Amino acid sequence: MTPAPHSTMRAAVLHGREDLRIENVACPVAGPGEVVLRVEAALTCGTDLKVFRRGYHAKMLTVDRLFGHELAGVIVELGEGVEDFAMGDRVVPLNSAPCDECFYCLAGQQNLCDDLLFNNGAYAEFVRVPARIVSKNMLRVPTAMPMEHAALVEPLACVMRGMEQCAVKAGQTVIVLGAGPIGLLFIHAASLAGLHVIAVVKRTDQVATAKSFGAEQVVRLADVEDPIAAARALTPEGRGADVVFEAVATPEAWQWAVQMVRKGGLVNLFGGPPAGTTASFDTNLLHYSDINIKASFHHTPSTARAAFELLCSGDFEADKFLTGTAELEEVPSVFNAMLTRPAEGIAPEIKTVIYPRTATERLLADEEKAVA
Known part of the structure; x- marks a missing residue:
């Protein structure tokens, strides 16, 4: 599925403290150097839970914004000038990219960049990836790697x-x-x-x-x-x-x-x-x-690649971190449930995989791919 011009999509939007809604919003469009991804898998995160509780994040996002930042997806639109990626590529975009020009970047502290560019919107059918992230902090996912595993790159x-x-x-x-x-x-x-x-x-x-x-x-x-x-x-x-x-x-x-x-x-x-x-x-x-x-705060492009290499090594047991699944419409209830820990002795979810496409849609897509 590729977004049609001026069409809408379903996405999680944060409106304030513990006020997260699934709404119809405009589909993103790729500008110069940008790409649009069909989100294949997104993960819940402790940082997102803190943002949900507080209703904002001083750096990552404010209210009335698309929500979520750990994801992997497939490129469905290429902006003008994108040369290192192609339509259909499986990729994992990090949620930020540094400027590489400020004092902190030049001092080797890109996580403290004065102009650290953040991107959100993982809990949605599609997501736009800014040009700076495309060029500095987006990685191609090997065919054998499940997209759910690739989405672990950011926290790792x-x-x-x-x-x-x-x-x-x-x-x-x-x-x-x-x-x-x-x-x-x-x-x-x-x-x-x-x-x-x-x-x-x-x-x-x-x-x-x-x-x-x-x-x-x-x-x-x-x-x-x-x-x-x-x-x-x-x-x-x-x-x-x-x-x-x-x-x-x-x-x-x-x-x-x-x-x-x-x-x-x-x-x-x-x-x-x-x-x-x-x-x-x-x-x-x-x-x-x-x-x-x-x-320690955040990550850098080099530690993103170190994390990706560890995930690709075969030694990292990614599946053990992914303890639950949910569809996009369930995201608000998932975060409400995360506010309360289960009773003592009952293991809480570590990370829940959010699938923007339904199980039926994913199954049909897999069957089409197998036939092709």
Whole structure:
């Protein structure tokens, strides 16, 4: 299906706090250097959930905007001047691209670009990809790779950025605080990189999940009196982890992370708390233990490619992250359900795959492709 000129499509539009609606909107049209994709698969994301809760995102989008940013699709329209891609190509566009001209880009910090161009609209039948993303941050998907797997590139690219900043090395011991989607991506990527992973989790169901993604040991908060001591006890000689990745986004988790790392170790405060959140740290501990603290935001074109290579390697178990499916009309109910965690012991969805086309439409398309 290709969008007809001046036609409409179904898409998720965010109107405010917890106000997400599926509406008829104008189909996108490709301008110079741009492409239009038929969205084959989109994924739910913790960032999208935060935006849904708050009704806005200071950088990614504001109200009355198309919603969603993790997707893969097929090119159905080429704008003038696009030469590196063709009609029918299976691609995954990242949700941003840097200018490569500002101070931060030239300093190798493209994630902090002064003119970082964002794109949204994954939960829709079609999506327009701006020229800058087409030229700098869109990747061709191998025929053998399911589109659902390709859509994982964006969140994994953020995780790869965090690992890159910490210069992790095989054989190191890392602690990952949290076992939500990002925490599990850290656990799995770190495990595949040859690191010894200790996970600190809250829920009973997360113990088995963290282990299935590569955690060698797991601390469940309700099982211990002192999470800091329990996690440190699992590290070599009890000295603390070489690197701690915080993926919870609470002041308490930030404070724990600093106390779980070894002397001379590194803490990555990855989770993004709401604006105005503060945390306090023992300055004596930081100074005399020579602790390094970093925070990671977003991704870069190079970490997007590193993530893509990992997904293509055959080692990354993408299917295990995709625990639910829904059609486009169900997106508002999916996000409303994500606001409430299931009862203790019942594993929540990690990521739900959103299919803009119905199961029947996808089946017919597969049959047509097989005949062709």
